[in-house]
Amino acid sequence: MVTQSHVNVFLFIVFFQLLALSSGEFLKLPLLHPTPGPSPSEALSQDLRHLNSLLSRPPGIKSPVISGASSGTGQYFVTLHLGAPPQKLNLVADTGSDLVWARCSACRNCSAHPSGSSFLARHSSSFRPHHCYAAACRLVPHSPHGSLCNHTHLHSPCRYEYSYSDGSVSAGFFSAEVATLNTSSNRVAELRDLDFGCGFQVAGPSVTGASFSGAQGVLGLGRGGISFSSQLGRRFGNKFSYCLMDYTLSPPPTSFLTIGGVAKSSTDFRFTPLLTNPLSPTFYYISIRSVSVDGVRLPVSSSVWSFDKIGNGGTIIDSGTTLSFLTKPVYTQVLAAMRKRLRLPSAAPPTPTPAFDLCANVTGLDRKRATAKLPRLSFRLAGGVEMAPPPRNYFIETLEGVWCLGIQEVTTKGAFSVIGNLMQQGFLMEFDRDKSRLGFSRRGCSLSS
Structure with a gap:
């Protein structure tokens, strides 16, 4: 999924505000791993679709990383907690894309809504869509149909549209939210304003098919300014690292993602x-x-x-x-x-x-x-x-x-x-x-x- 790719990492948090740390400090989050069992043919099918998407695209926090093998993907997932109160979401960790996005729902009464299947924006007191005239809105791709801003409305939200070569799409509001992450020392890190795509329209095999099973979005780790690694890198040094362990072993070893810091x-x-x-x-x-x-x-x-x-x-x-x-x-x-x-x-x-x-x-x-x-x-x-x-x-x-x-x-x-x-x-x-x-x-x- 390299214009929008996956790699998956789970972030759990308690309370620790992200402040500018001294040189060499970082946040390190343990990466959890589910029972393995990817099908090579399924992995190959997913890779070919992902590769086609990449080829046709236009020109320290340490988090637990969970393999997507159990859902037939061979990817690695991140668990991110968004909103106030926090909602747990599993995202695909992807060095081949920039945008952080999650599937969103606007429902008010979600009693019939599967828990954790979407981010419920109305249930978060800290959810804040960017305005269409905001500088942040110029950082994301927009729908080729219609204008960026509705000039008849003073509060038009920033609408993004992230497309895949196979016709898959994530579209919605480019927004800011509180994100909480769990560190290896059982402390919780809180990021006040994480820019992310709240995807109210998510369609297509790349983002809804078997290869995406168990995930609610993508954690972009690319080189662009809106990626997860770039947003946190400004606070912890402009670097990140990960270690992906063999998902075929049983019991599966722990993988991890680290933002900032210098490895021992x-x-x-x-x-x-x-x-x-x-x-x-x-x-x-x-x-x-x-x-x-x-x-x-x-x-x-x-x-x-x-x-x-x-x-x-x-x-x-x-x-x-x-x-x-x-x-x-x-x-x-x-x-x-x-x-x-x-x-x-x-x-x-x-x-x-x-x-x-x-x-x-x-x-x-x-x-x-x-x-x-x-x-x-x-x-x-x-x-x-x-x-x-x-x-x-x-x-x-x-x-x-x-x-x-x-x-x-x-x-x-x-x-x-x-x-x-x-x-x-x-x-x-x-x-x-x-x-x-x-x-x-x-x-x-x-x-x-």
């Missing part, structure tokens, strides 16, 4: 520059220089990874996409090298959606022995650093005893490559926007970090 494992971070693409300024682009399989560098030109003068191509880091997607010149080489070096018998792709090009039969092998027979993938990034995810970050269990390569080819003209959340699992990822760099470490993915 910062000395172990490897840094690569974050690039800005004028065509898509929301996305976090990185520069990949080369890719290797089992230490053998593949014959792929570095230019294949870069975006051109008009913004086509490049590589983004996206928490809202489960699998990883590579443009054709790269994917062809990676797939051939993986096939050549796989030391396991091949297996037929799962049905009814045989969308995976390489599958292995691991019947009779435990996870450790099976993993030892998988090829090792690594990326050489700008800055001279290497990112080498473990095989379980790109081979996924599609059926019992069958593991498939969780990397897909993207063939759309002008397309970019995507490093999805599965590839990022087990890494502490730090997005430092002031220094325009991405830090990553295999250490620090625990509540004690």
Whole structure:
């Protein structure tokens, strides 16, 4: 859902007003994780729709993050409490979009309304729609139909419309609300004026279908000024980090989102520059220089990874996409090298959606022995650093005893490559926007970090 993507994080709060903190301080919220169980075919279907949306788009708080695997998504959710009194909402955490929005309801008597399915604006004493002439209203997209302001009414609210390439839409009032967040030390943080979209019209598969099950909106973590990370970053330093744990483990480990601060494992971070693409300024682009399989560098030109003068191509880091997607010149080489070096018998792709090009039969092998027979993938990034995810970050269990390569080819003209959340699992990822760099470490993915 990268124009509007997901990544999901749950924020619980008690009472602690957000004040300007001294350097190095931050809010850290634990991320909870539900019982796993995503369907690879469902995840792939969702990713393809999400990727199409991304490709067609126009040019310290630590929160618990809950995997969306149990609802068939493979995403990560955030729990945010909005309003006075607070109402609990689950939002998709998404580095590929800016807007924070929640499904809203204007009903007065909501006795028949499922609890927590929408934000009830009339039940909050602190709900405040922005005026259509307010400066904040110029920061959001508006409906192409009709004028921005109703000149016959002095109190016209700011109306936004956030559209998806598949026709999905979130539209309503761009507003301000009190948000409360739960910290790892059991303190509650209160944010007085969180700008968000109160979506009275929410329609389409990207925001109402199976891939969105269990969520009431999106928590945008992109680079724009209205994103959650930008709004809180002004108070806690312009950076955020997260650690996405393996949702296939049982019991599931805790993931987290942190706004501000410096991680204890910062000395172990490897840094690569974050690039800005004028065509898509929301996305976090990185520069990949080369890719290797089992230490053998593949014959792929570095230019294949870069975006051109008009913004086509490049590589983004996206928490809202489960699998990883590579443009054709790269994917062809990676797939051939993986096939050549796989030391396991091949297996037929799962049905009814045989969308995976390489599958292995691991019947009779435990996870450790099976993993030892998988090829090792690594990326050489700008800055001279290497990112080498473990095989379980790109081979996924599609059926019992069958593991498939969780990397897909993207063939759309002008397309970019995507490093999805599965590839990022087990890494502490730090997005430092002031220094325009991405830090990553295999250490620090625990509540004690």
